[in-house]
Amino acid sequence: MVKLEKELFYPRHVLRQVEKPAQYLGQEWNMIDKSENMDHGQDMLPMIRFGFCFPDLYEIGMSNMALRIIYNLLNQRADVWCERFFSPAEDMRGFLHKLNIPLVSLESKTPLNQFDIVGFTLQYEMSFPTILEMLDLGEIPIHRTKRTRHSPIVVAGGPIVYNPEPLADFIDLFLIGDGEELLDELIDLYKTWDRNKESRESFLLRCTKLKGVYAPQFYEFVYNADGTIAEIKRTNTAVPQIIQKRIVKDLNKTYFPDKPIVPNTQIIHDRAYLELFRGCSRGCRFCQAGMVYRPVRERSVDLLIEQAKNVLDSTGYEQLGLLSLSTGDYSELPELGERLIELCSEQQINLSLPSLRLDSFSFDLMSKASQTRRTGLTFAPEAGSQRLRDIINKDIRETDLLKAAKIAFTGGWHRIKLYFMLGLPFENEEDVLEIAQLAKNVLQVYHDLPSELRKRRPQITVSTSFFIPKPWTPFQWVRQINKQEMEEKQSLLAENLRVRTLDYQWHDYELSLVQGIIARGDRRVGQVIEEVWRNGGWLESWSEYFSYERWLAALEKYNLDPDFYITRERTEAEIFPWDHINPGVNKSFLLQEYKKSQKGQLTSECNISCNYCGAMQYETGVCLLHVKQD
Amino acid sequence: MKQECVFYMSNKTNKNYRYRLAYSRTGAMSWLAHLDLLRNFQYACRRAKLPIAFTKGYNPRQIMEFALPVGVGIETRKDPVDLELLEKISVESIITKLNVNLPNGIKIESAKYLDYPVKSLMSLVEAAAYTLKTDNLGPATEKVILVDSELIIVKRKRKGKTQEYNLRELILKVEIISNNEVKLFCKAGSVANLRPDMLLKALYERTEITKIAALDAIIVRDNVYLKNGG
Numbered sequence: 137m138v139k140l141e142k143e144l145f146y147p148r149h150v151l152r153q154v155e156k157p158a159q160y161l162g163q164e165w166n167m168i169d170k171s172e173n174m175d176h177g178q179d180m181l182p183m184i185r186f187g188f189c190f191p192d193l194y195e196i197g198m199s200n201m202a203l204r205i206i207y208n209l210l211n212q213r214a215d216v217w218c219e220r221f222f223s224p225a226e227d228m229r230g231f232l233h234k235l236n237i238p239l240v241s242l243e244s245k246t247p248l249n250q251f252d253i254v255g256f257t258l259q260y261e262m263s264f265p266t267i268l269e270m271l272d273l274g275e276i277p278i279h280r281t282k283r284t285r286h287s288p289i290v291v292a293g294g295p296i297v298y299n300p301e302p303l304a305d306f307i308d309l310f311l312i313g314d315g316e317e318l319l320d321e322l323i324d325l326y327k328t329w330d331r332n333k334e335s336r337e338s339f340l341l342r343c344t345k346l347k348g349v350y351a352p353q354f355y356e357f358v359y360n361a362d363g364t365i366a367e368i369k370r371t372n373t374a375v376p377q378i379i380q381k382r383i384v385k386d387l388n389k390t391y392f393p394d395k396p397i398v399p400n401t402q403i404i405h406d407r408a409y410l411e412l413f414r415g416c417s418r419g420c421r422f423c424q425a426g427m428v429y430r431p432v433r434e435r436s437v438d439l440l441i442e443q444a445k446n447v448l449d450s451t452g453y454e455q456l457g458l459l460s461l462s463t464g465d466y467s468e469l470p471e472l473g474e475r476l477i478e479l480c481s482e483q484q485i486n487l488s489l490p491s492l493r494l495d496s497f498s499f500d501l502m503s504k505a506s507q508t509r510r511t512g513l514t515f516a517p518e519a520g521s522q523r524l525r526d527i528i529n530k531d532i533r534e535t536d537l538l539k540a541a542k543i544a545f546t547g548g549w550h551r552i553k554l555y556f557m558l559g560l561p562f563e564n565e566e567d568v569l570e571i572a573q574l575a576k577n578v579l580q581v582y583h584d585l586p587s588e589l590r591k592r593r594p595q596i597t598v599s600t601s602f603f604i605p606k607p608w609t610p611f612q613w614v615r616q617i618n619k620q621e622m623e624e625k626q627s628l629l630a631e632n633l634r635v636r637t638l639d640y641q642w643h644d645y646e647l648s649l650v651q652g653i654i655a656r657g658d659r660r661v662g663q664v665i666e667e668v669w670r671n672g673g674w675l676e677s678w679s680e681y682f683s684y685e686r687w688l689a690a691l692e693k694y695n696l697d698p699d700f701y702i703t704r705e706r707t708e709a710e711i712f713p714w715d716h717i718n719p720g721v722n723k724s725f726l727l728q729e730y731k732k733s734q735k736g737q738l739t740s741e742c743n744i745s746c747n748y749c750g751a752m753q754y755e756t757g758v759c760l761l762h763v764k765q766d
Numbered sequence: 767m768k769q770e771c772v773f774y775m776s777n778k779t780n781k782n783y784r785y786r787l788a789y790s791r792t793g794a795m796s797w798l799a800h801l802d803l804l805r806n807f808q809y810a811c812r813r814a815k816l817p818i819a820f821t822k823g824y825n826p827r828q829i830m831e832f833a834l835p836v837g838v839g840i841e842t843r844k845d846p847v848d849l850e851l852l853e854k855i856s857v858e859s860i861i862t863k864l865n866v867n868l869p870n871g872i873k874i875e876s877a878k879y880l881d882y883p884v885k886s887l888m889s890l891v892e893a894a895a896y897t898l899k900t901d902n903l904g905p906a907t908e909k910v911i912l913v914d915s916e917l918i919i920v921k922r923k924r925k926g927k928t929q930e931y932n933l934r935e936l937i938l939k940v941e942i943i944s945n946n947e948v949k950l951f952c953k954a955g956s957v958a959n960l961r962p963d964m965l966l967k968a969l970y971e972r973t974e975i976t977k978i979a980a981l982d983a984i985i986v987r988d989n990v991y992l993k994n995g996g
């Protein structure tokens with residue numbers, strides 16, 4: 137019989153007293169176990185142990201595409217074993233503390249501090265305190281300066297790495313951009329490091345030779361009296377002045393995880409995914425992903441269909457999702473749609489179609505796809521008025537939206553969700569009221585239908601979140617609205633949405649404020665994150681654990697004014713904490729976009745014309761359409 | 767704009783073929799909640815490419831029925847589960863196909879084809895056998911179940927109503943195997959059901975056994991007994 141204690145690692149009485157104990161035990165289908173390659177000692181090649189850390193709970197992290205890609209990609213290498221770490225939930229964390237058990241991997245139950253490289257994925261700002269908690273539970277000094285010769289190298293990357301400064305005190309190396317190739321190179325370089333002969337500093341310095349690697353210890357910030365940045369100084373001239381984003385040029389040749397782990401406990405998106413393309417050609421001015429993932433690079437239909445088959449076969453999933461910023465923009469959507477529908481109906485798979493365009497083609501596709509069930513439809517006009525939609529470069533007309541609503545009601549969809557942002561730059565009362573008006577107009581479309589088409593009462597939900605200005609967007613200069621403005625806008629909208637069939641859902645504003653501070657935070661914000669964590673904040677992305685007061689107290693302790701980060705409008709000349717990172721788009725392009733927004737001028741999509749954002753330097757993807765005209 | 771789409775094929779043949787499998791679970795897999803175990807089985811059936819039968823209607827589900835839900839932290843040895851397929855295939859092939867597609871720790875031990883109609887597997891369940899192991903479990907169980915006479919009331923919620931049972935009445939037979947091992951035969955199923963954690967609770971509340979020792983117990987469900995032998 138199996139030795140259970142060894143397999144379970146945790147005492148049974150602990151597992152019996154925590155919720156969903158299976159989340160800590162691993163052993164899922166498609167999990168990769170290389171322990172056999174490890175046990176033979178001498179004659180085996182040394183195995184590089186990579187700890188992939190997702191700073192949130194299992195149920196959140198296991199849905200993440202970056203995890204699926206990196207995990208399977210690294211484990212393809214015979215000389216690497218990549219294992220997973222998630223944040224424990226509160227109950228389990230209590231037991232870890234009480235019983236003095238460190239944070240261990242799901243695969244081999246090895247403590248975090250015994251890994252060679254520990255990598256955090258940065259998906260959202262509020263997970264930053266969780267990073268400190270995980271390092272601490274894993275018995276790795278949270279400050280990079282306190283790490284010794286034997287500590288793991290702590291790296292971080294992901295969609296919000298483009299302002300790494302709030303984490304600069306805690307992370308040894310930031311990996312900027314697509315990780316696929318960069319991680320490979322980093323591991324190769326790591327293998328040349330002899331911890332007994334070469335210092336940690338010297339090795340980290342060597343890492344900065346890899347394109348896309350940012351080692352914060354070699355950079356210093358000089359501040360002006362008003363708190364803004366005077367200079368970003370290198371302390372060693374061997375490191376690059378500007379760290380350029382890495383990209384994978386050809387998605388058709390890039391690794392795709394067709395054997396993702398099938399989790400043992402329910403997670404938020406328990407389904408197979410396809411990645412149609414990276415990047416987005418739209419250029420919405422509030423959207424960071426749309427800027428930092430440039431240029432658009434697509435996968436071919438044939439490859440996608442093959443990947444769909446493989447991933448469904450290997451997992452047994454009954455749901456397939458498409459994972460891209462704007463699925464409807466995929467250049468060969470008609471063909472892909474048709475073939476996916478064929479595949480899915482053959483295998484009885486649910487297909488979810490996110491981010492389609494508001495055109496009749498999309499409805500055709502959806503009608504074909506959903507032969508039996510009409511679930512909710514979501515539209516994201518983002519702003520209520522045409523004026524404001526022009527400002528943010530969101531190219532949706534009200535007439536298109538109403539037309540789409542009509543097709544939807546007629547086609548049997550009766551639940552429609554409308555998604556907006558409050559607090560966009562240059563927003564006035566009128567713009568807020570127009571959100572309510574737009575929702576009412578959608579409702580009116582329903583009432584105008586002939587009675588035989590009005591079988592089910594419509595359910596229209598307006599959902600708003602607060603706009604948070606993000607680095608590397610045309611709105612990185614603007615002020616974020618304060619708490620009072622948030623309250624006012626929200627109640628103004630709520631008052632005007634008091635209609636029986638209209639529902640209103642809103643977001644927590646205190647969380648949005650803190651998110652705003654971290655998003656555009658500088659290196660000094662790191663102390664605040666640490667202080668919040670020291671005062672018990674660790675799962676701050678969960679509203680039940682979040683405490684606004686704790687953040688305010690921490691800011692105060694370090695004499696930092698929240699308004700400096702939130703409501704202050706930045707001048708054109710201001711040096712940003714992220715100016716030494718370059719995601720491919722130029723600051724001058726962003727500024728030009730910001731100015732156009734003030735005049736309400738639209739910018740065309742990349743597949744129509746090029747606006748010379750800077751991403752042309754990568755010589756790939758959608759930019760190639762425009763090369764000849766240069 | 768975003769939409770979830772659902773596909774399903776209507777079941778063209780009228781006849782489904784019903785199989786009764788017996789599965790074991792050990793190690794990490796014994797810590798899955800019942801619904802997670804069910805999902806694991808469903809995914810395995812798909813990976814195995816078995817001709818799965820679905821329920822009819824707007825929300826088609828794979829036809830699969832467990833005799834008795836299993837609690838978190840309980841191993842099984844031969845728990846019954848029924849499966850319906852659209853084609854008749856050999857039981858050997860079902861067993862092999864599923865076993866290569868189930869995670870380590872879940873295993874189909876046996877299977878048989880049911881050539882008679884079955885309405886509900888769950889309603890057939892009468893009793894279950896468990897083995898429990900932890901330090902000093904033997905004497906503690908002996909005292910609480912066999913020696914003491916005081917009532918041990920356990921509560922159970924069913925259809926919104928709370929029912930009360932005397933724990934001893936749910937137990938059909940106790941065998942003290944050793945100082946730290948006990949075998950238990952008890953009522954199971956939808957009418958009266960003993961959950962082993964009820965017993966553990968009674969033990970740490972009423973004897974010298976500590977809560978930690980009680981909760982550290984290995985619990986194995988050795989068998990589930992069906993009416994007429996199932």
Ligand code: SF4
Pocket residue numbers: 430431432742743745746747748749750751752758759762
């Ligand atoms: S260089 Fe032109 S085509 Fe390429 S991403 Fe930028 S704007 Fe789009």
